Amino acid sequence: xxxxxxxxxxxxxxxxxxxxxxxxxxxxxxxxxxxxxxxxxxxxxxxxxxxxxxxxxxxxxxxxxxxxxxxxxxxxxxxxxxxxxxxxxxxxxxxxxxxxxxxxxxxxxxxxxxxxxxxxxxxxxxxxxxxxxxxxxxxxxxxxxxxxxxxxxxxxxxxxxx
Amino acid sequence: xxxxxxxxxxxxxxxxxxxxxxxxxxxxxxxxxxxxxxxxxxxxxxxxxxxxxxxxxxxxxxxxxxxxxxxxxxxxxxxxxxxxxxxxxxxxxxxxxxxxxxxxxxxxxxxxxxxxxxxxxxxxxxxxxxxxxxxxxxxxxxxxxxxxxxxxxxxxxxxxxxxxxxxxxxxxxxxxxxxxxxxxxxxxxxxxxxxxxxxxxxxxxxxxxxxxxxxxxxxxxxxxxxxxxxxxxxxxxxxxxxxxxxxxxxxxxxxxxxxxxxxxxxxxxxxxxxxxxxxxxxxxxxxxxxxxxxxxxxxxxxxxxxxxxxxxxxxxxxxxxxxxxxxxxxxxxxxxxxxxxxxxxxxxxxxxxxxxxxxxxxxxxxxxxxxxxxxxxxxxxxxxxxxxxxxxxxxxxxxxxxxxxxxxxxxxxxxxxxxxxxxxxxxxxxxxxxxxxxxxxxxxxxxxxxxxxxxxxxxxxxxxxxxxxxxxxxxxxxxxxxxxxxxxxxxxxxxxxxx
Numbered sequence: 178x179x180x181x182x183x184x185x186x187x188x189x190x191x192x193x194x195x196x197x198x199x200x201x202x203x204x205x206x207x208x209x210x211x212x213x214x215x216x217x218x219x220x221x222x223x224x225x226x227x228x229x230x231x232x233x234x235x236x237x238x239x240x241x242x243x244x245x246x247x248x249x250x251x252x253x254x255x256x257x258x259x260x261x262x263x264x265x266x267x268x269x270x271x272x273x274x275x276x277x278x279x280x281x282x283x284x285x286x287x288x289x290x291x292x293x294x295x296x297x298x299x300x301x302x303x304x305x306x307x308x309x310x311x312x313x314x315x316x317x318x319x320x321x322x323x324x325x326x327x328x329x330x331x332x333x334x335x336x337x338x339x
Numbered sequence: 340x341x342x343x344x345x346x347x348x349x350x351x352x353x354x355x356x357x358x359x360x361x362x363x364x365x366x367x368x369x370x371x372x373x374x375x376x377x378x379x380x381x382x383x384x385x386x387x388x389x390x391x392x393x394x395x396x397x398x399x400x401x402x403x404x405x406x407x408x409x410x411x412x413x414x415x416x417x418x419x420x421x422x423x424x425x426x427x428x429x430x431x432x433x434x435x436x437x438x439x440x441x442x443x444x445x446x447x448x449x450x451x452x453x454x455x456x457x458x459x460x461x462x463x464x465x466x467x468x469x470x471x472x473x474x475x476x477x478x479x480x481x482x483x484x485x486x487x488x489x490x491x492x493x494x495x496x497x498x499x500x501x502x503x504x505x506x507x508x509x510x511x512x513x514x515x516x517x518x519x520x521x522x523x524x525x526x527x528x529x530x531x532x533x534x535x536x537x538x539x540x541x542x543x544x545x546x547x548x549x550x551x552x553x554x555x556x557x558x559x560x561x562x563x564x565x566x567x568x569x570x571x572x573x574x575x576x577x578x579x580x581x582x583x584x585x586x587x588x589x590x591x592x593x594x595x596x597x598x599x600x601x602x603x604x605x606x607x608x609x610x611x612x613x614x615x616x617x618x619x620x621x622x623x624x625x626x627x628x629x630x631x632x633x634x635x636x637x638x639x640x641x642x643x644x645x646x647x648x649x650x651x652x653x654x655x656x657x658x659x660x661x662x663x664x665x666x667x668x669x670x671x672x673x674x675x676x677x678x679x680x681x682x683x684x685x686x687x688x689x690x691x692x693x694x695x696x697x698x699x700x701x702x703x704x705x706x707x708x709x710x711x712x713x714x715x716x717x718x719x720x721x722x723x724x725x726x727x728x729x730x731x732x733x734x735x736x737x738x739x740x741x742x743x744x745x746x747x748x749x750x751x752x753x754x755x756x757x758x759x760x761x762x763x764x765x766x767x768x769x770x771x772x773x774x775x776x777x778x779x780x781x782x783x784x785x786x787x788x789x790x791x792x793x794x795x796x797x798x799x800x801x802x803x804x805x806x807x808x809x810x811x812x813x814x815x816x817x818x819x820x821x822x823x824x825x826x827x828x829x830x831x832x833x834x835x836x837x838x
Contacts, residue, residue, distance in 0.1 A: 191771050194479035195510050209524075215836045218793045220524040224531060227520060230410045247504065251772050257564055258563075260694040264562040272555075272759050275742060278751055287741050292735040295558075300567045301731035314736055317824050318743055322389065331753075 188246030192239030199232030238242040267298035284330045342468055349702030352378040352695065353401065353501025361398045362703050365405020366710045373413025373724045374407075377735060380410035380653075383519055385549035385624055386744050388677055396681045397696055401703040408460060408707050412715055415452040415646055416722050419445055420573045428610030428653070431645040432616045433831070438637030440573035447580045449719055451639055452646040457712040459596035459647035462706045466600050467661070471690065471701075474647065474662040483794035484805050488815040490788040492741070493665050495819045498606075498777040505764055505823070507760055514764070519542050525786075526793060530676035538753040545676040547745045548782055549669070551758045552775050554741040556736050563766065572726045573580045575719055580639075588643040591621050595647030602648075603655020603667075610652045610668075617648035653661045654704070658747025661697060665784070669776040672783045674784035719786025 178190035206224030241247055248254055271294030292311030293304050301307055319330055352358065369800040372383045383406050390399055402813040411428070419431040419436035423789050430453065439448040481489070499507035519534045522542030580588070595617045621644040622633050632638035659665040664686035666672035678685050690697055712745055715722070745758045768775060799805035 184429035188771065190536070191767065195513075198514065202520075205534070209529050209531055218789075219834070220527045220529040220531060221754050223785075223789045223792075224520055227516045231510065234506055234509045234513060238510065241506065247507075248771065253633045253772075258566045260563055261565045264565040268562040271670060275738075276752065276755050277761065279742070279755065281831070284746065285743065290737055291742070295738050296731035298562050299340060299565060299731035299734050301729070303643060307735070308734065309731055311739075312602065313737065314739055315379070319737060320347060322743055329745060329750065 182245045183244075184249055185246030187244050188242035188248050189239065192235055192242045195235030195238055196232055197235070199228050199230070199235050202228030203230055204228075219235070264298045264300075267294050271295040271298065285315045285319055309331075344474060345472075345698040346468060346702060348695065349548065349698030350705075352393070352397070352699040353706055357398065357754060358401050358703060359706070360700070361394075361401040362405045362707050363710060363714075365402040365812060366707055369406035369409020369411075370416075370711070370718075370722060371409075371725060373410030374416050374725045375404055375413075375516065375728070375737075376417050376423045376726070377423055377561070378410075379414060379670075380407050381426075381549055381673055383410045383552035384552070384670060384673050384677070385546045385567040386740055388546050388673070388680070388687065389744070391485040397675065397699055398460065399681075400674075400696065400700050401707075403677060403718075404704050405707045405710070405748040407653070407670060407674070408650075408704070411650055412453065412711055413722065414552055415456070415649075416449060416719070417726065419448045419452065421641070421722060421726055426610075428614055428649040429646075430611070430755045431614040432642055432649070434508070434618070434645075435637045435639075435641030437573075438635070439639065439642065440637070443574075443576055444639075445573050446576045446578040446829045447584050447639060448642050449575065449636070450578055450580045451584065451592075453644045453712055453715050455588065455595065456648040456650045456710055457593045459599060459650035460654055460708040460711075461705065461793070462593075462596040462599050463603070463651040464701065464708065466604070466651075467654060467657055468701055470604065471662050471697075474658060475690045478618070481687075481811065482620050482676065482809070483791045483798060483807050484812045485815065487791040487795055487820065488806060488812040488819070489663065489665065490552070490784055492815050492819040492822070493667060493784065494781065494788075495778075496773070497667060497780050500822050501560055502594055504772075505827075506745045507771070508777055511551075511768065511775065512777040513771045513783045515548075515778035516785040518557065518778070519785035520547060538751055540755065543782075544745070544748065545673060545779070545783060546748065547653045547754055547821045548761060549673055549779055550741045550744045550763035551780060552765040552768075553669075554737050554744075555758060555762025556769060556775075559762055559766035560739060560769040561658045563770070572723065573765040575723050578719060579717065584608050584639055586802065587639050589619070591640045591644035592623070592647045593623075594620060595644040595649075597649040599648035599651030599653075603652035604658045605667075608648050613648040614645040615663060616783075617644040622718070625783070653684060657704075661689060661700075662687060664689075664787070666780055669779040672723040672776075676783055709807050737748075763773065 202224060206221050206228055209224065211223050216223060260282045272290040275291040280291060289308065289311040292314065293307045296307040297304060323330055344799050363624065368387070371382060373380065382404055387402070387406060390402065401548035407614045414424065414426055414429045415432050418424045418433035419440050421435050424433045425429045426469055436448045436452070439445065494512055496511035499505035521539050522541055523529070529726055530540055571816055597618050599613040618641055623639040625633065625638060625640050629638055632741070633641055641735065656668050656671045659667055660671040660675060664675065664684060666675045681690070742755070765775065804814060
């Protein structure tokens with residue numbers, strides 16, 4: 178049984194994740210249907226190569242993690258503040274809200290909701306004011322991109338009226 | 340077109356009112372967005388890519404080059420006044436610049452970096468004008484085998500040589516290559532790496548990946564480590580440099596520019612090494628009278644040199660990008676994809692097939708440089724005010740534009756899921772010190788490398804030794820091998836000698 182040195186657990190997880198990524202790539206390469214078309218280098222070759230490389234690199238990283246990991250040597254980690262769960266949670270909620278609302282309510286409302294939540298994540302205490310700023314920013318951006326540049330930012334309630 | 344007639348033609352074209360307008364807009368937007376903490380030139384150009392739907396190729400590239408140079412300048416302002424560098428090239432600027440600002444010398448620090456950027460940018464652009472056609476001459480002699488080897492060299496240098504660890508760099512590169520593989524294989528029409536998701540058949544957009552890494556991932560990481568409290572913006576104060584400051588800056592400007600440009604041109608691009616070297620050189624070369632200022636009150640040489648090196652290297656990156664189609668920085672990779680969205684493939688043929696575009700572009704680089712130095716010194720008060728946008732609203736706004744950059748292009752929620760998914764991976768990459776640029780470079784250069792590989796193999800009728808029997812190809816591959824194992828062998832030898 179291999180003992181993980183204290184503090185190297187996260188590094189080990191990262192190494193294993195990279196291995197997993199490489200294996201996924203190899204799996205996807207294996208299921209590419211064989212083509213009847215003639216080609217000196219078929220469509221499977223590069224995915225196998227990349228998947229193999231990533232797997233090997235992942236094994237290397239896992240090895241480094243088992244020997245104590247690399248995080249302890251990072252300058253930035255030495256005086257990093259602790260994880261801010263509140264900020265991460267609010268930010269994640271903002272992204273999720275945008276994801277869920279954008280198809281039904283449209284860009285302006287979904288992005289405004291996201292704006293308020295993200296601002297709160299970074300310590301803003303005035304959601305009412307953020308709501309107004311967010312509305313102004315998203316509306317302005319929508320008008321600039323949609324009307325001036327002709328970029329279609331989807332349909333929604335407000336977008337249909339404008 | 341030779342250099343002189345090319346430049347004459349280019350200036351004739353670039354000095355038209357519309358093109359001057361694009362350059363001005365680019366410089367202004369680039370600086371304004373570049374000043375925002377945490378946003379560098381790569382993200383700025385990625386967010387402006389939708390413009391390519393509406394504007395002619397020439398106009399769009401003049402705009403992008405203005406943005407490119409402007410964002411570099413804006414980044415140095417942030418480093419000096421806020422001590423938060425927006426990209427790796429300005430980390431060194433922050434070192435001395437922020438110290439000068441703390442001692443009430445922010446004005447001269449900003450001034451010397453503005454003029455230094457101008458000097459270096461002009462030297463760099465001169466380099467592009469005269470070196471570009473020469474590289475093109477050489478590049479026309481290269482076949483697909485040599486191109487493939489060159490791309491391998493590029494992969495090795497951007498991932499394994501720069502940055503903290505070769506393993507982590509290669510992992511980033513592999514991640515980018517995997518993203519680049521997603522979609523329909525152009526040669527055989529087979530879907531690859533799509534997991535059966537129809538939306539992935541078209542591949543993943545480079546804007547999405549750039550925004551995910553540089554905007555979403557960065558914001559998530561900042562939230563992870565967020566501490567309540569306000570960041571202090573230093574006052575600009577008196578802007579002008581004294582006669583003494585001028586005397587102390589001229590040498591570092593020129594040395595920095597001459598040091599930075601070759602680094603940018605080489606496939607081992609990147610701005611970290613030349614800025615660092617320039618910093619150490621200036622610290623060694625400074626007159627003993629001022630040596631004390633390094634690391635204490637802030638020495639103007641330590642701002643002038645690295646800032647010039649940074650700008651010259653960034654200009655140098657355009658040489659392999661325009662002449663070989665090889666992007667060696669994240670910004671260049673995104674500009675390359677902008678070329679592709681116009682159906683233009685950068686490479687040796689660009690100078691002949693799109694000569695007008697190339698020379699207009701180069702001419703507008705000179706113009707953008709002049710505009711920036713004229714625009715930025717009087718407007719420095721405005722830029723300092725942009726820095727006062729409070730963090731909560733700033734990051735909330737950045738994520739709004741991230742949504743536009745992805746959902747706005749495709750109207751697909753699948754793209755938003757991908758954006759956030761890659762953003763979360765990018766957050767962990769930040770935490771575990773995986774470099775970000777290889778992802779973007781791998782994703783853009785990967786498919787091009789695969790194509791070159793297949794062409795080479797078709798020409799050689801399936802003979803793998805073609806890469807080792809063609810002299811130029813084998814030289815480049817040996818260089819790549821040397822770059823990969825050289826540094827490690829060196830440390831091994833050094834350890835032996837010590838023991």
